[in-house]
Amino acid sequence: MTLAYDECPSCGRRWTLPRTGCPSCGAEPRRCASAGLGTVAAVSVVHPSSGDPYVLVLVDLDDGVRAMGRGAPGLAVGHRVRARPDAGIPTFRAD
Amino acid sequence: MAISVAHVAGVAVTPFGRQPGRTALDWQATAAVAALADAGLVAPEIDAVICGYATTAGHLMPADLLAERLGARPAIAHGTSAGGATGLVILAQAARLVRAGDARAVLVVGGEDRASGQSGETSTRTLAQVGHAELEVPLGGTVPAYYALLASAHLAARGLSPADLAPLAVQMRAHAATTPGAHLAKPITVDDVLASRPIAEPLRLLDCCPVSDGGAAVVVTAAPAAVAVTGVGEAHRHQHLTEADLADLGALRSADTAFGQAGRSVGDVDVAGVYDSFTVTLAMLLEEIGFCAPGTAGTDAAAGRFARDGALPLNTHGGLLSYGHCGVGGGMAHLVEVVTQLRGAAGARQVPGAPRVGFVHGDGGVMSAHASAVLEVA
Secondary structure, three states: OOOEEEEOOOOOOEEOOOOOOOOOOOOOOEEEEOOOEEEEEEEEEEOOOOOOOEEEEEEEEOOOOEEEEEEOOOOOOOOEEEEEEEOOEEEEEEO | OOOOOEEEEEEEEOOOEOOOOOOHHHHHHHHHHHHHHHHOOOHHHOOEEEEEOOOOOOOOOHHHHHHHHHOOOOOEEEEEOEOEOHHHHHHHHHHHHHHHOOOOEEEEEEEEEOOOOOOHHHHHHHHHOOOOOOOOHHHOOOHHHHHHHHHHHHHHHHOOOHHHOHHHHHHHHHHHOOOOOOOOOOOOOHHHHHHOOEEEOOEEHHHEOOOOEEEEEEEEEOOOOOEEEEEEEEEEOOOOHHHOOOOOOOHHHHHHHHHHHHOOOHHHOOEEEEOOOEHHHHHHHHHHHOOOOOOOHHHHHHOOOOOOOOOOOEOOOOHHHHOOOOOHHHHHHHHHHHHHHHOOOOHHHOOOOOOOEEEEEEEEOOOOEEEEEEEEEO
């Protein structure tokens, strides 16, 4: 899984999850690859009922969209991060 | 033909809690029979049945199933799925059917054996599917985790800490302490909330609603009744947290539509029921709708604003956080409570001063689906 986002060729609007049409103008979007650089917008240490805790983050990518990923321990809102795939899952670490 | 006004003629909510031995259909039927009795109607007089989904049942046609069980033969019947907003979505649909003249007596029902009908692990996995199947769920996304991310962003943006959300849990528990049938009734403090085990930080166990068995039902009629549905609204801006605009989740849009139909505003509300799956859910909804200034929902709770004798009596049955959460019926319990308060029939829980205007709001998914209603003494 690599980080990617949709861009509308008509109005330029960008968003993260694949859609069939732009929510502003309805045009068919194109899928673009992200460089994976951004700023942490939200972070949670999740404690599952079984297994080890893990970190989930929302990251505001420099591309202008928001992405969800796993995070390295110790991240906080506002930290600059870079995504690398870890076993196919985008994982953000301090940049 | 004059447009009919929709009224709430009957309401019912069962006790919530871990109560094994009944199926989802049993809970739906129990609540429906009680609501029909409250309305003074029998099932053959119902001409529309709308039934919310049950994760433990997964039936293809829950409204037909329930109608047959009740002895109803409605002209209109369908199931509905809009997550936690379902109860208010189906109330809104019932009101529209009555206003349009397409139905005169609509039975609206939610009920589920969500606590005892499946393992906790299965429940967590099922509910997690409100996340994106490829880009959120595989990361370890769960409903508490999605709301924890909302809480993280919410607290950071307003310079708050988890202690600022905890008073909401404390107030809901205080309400539930005097509500017969509440799942959790033992009083708690802010320190108890902060010392409870972490679920998905910053949310701890007592920031989260319990999973319950139970049901709730409402009968909406064209015939006059003590309480009228004067406005309904919905908004659906996103499904997944990744696509959510935290400054415009849809709660205000939904509430504005309902208030606009009713010719009312937040300042007119005497008693409210607002969805509270987590403390942060309640804080974000209250603040977006405009009941509280940004970042102040918790301090308002600590100051007693949401108590029965406060300026805005809120979730006076204890809400999802303490009365409990059985799925669709959980969100409908707020509706039942507000109608009961407007009728002046809440007994020891009765809000003083004869409330005349009520507001109810439901949220489904990750602040994804919103539905609101304004209810008034007719």
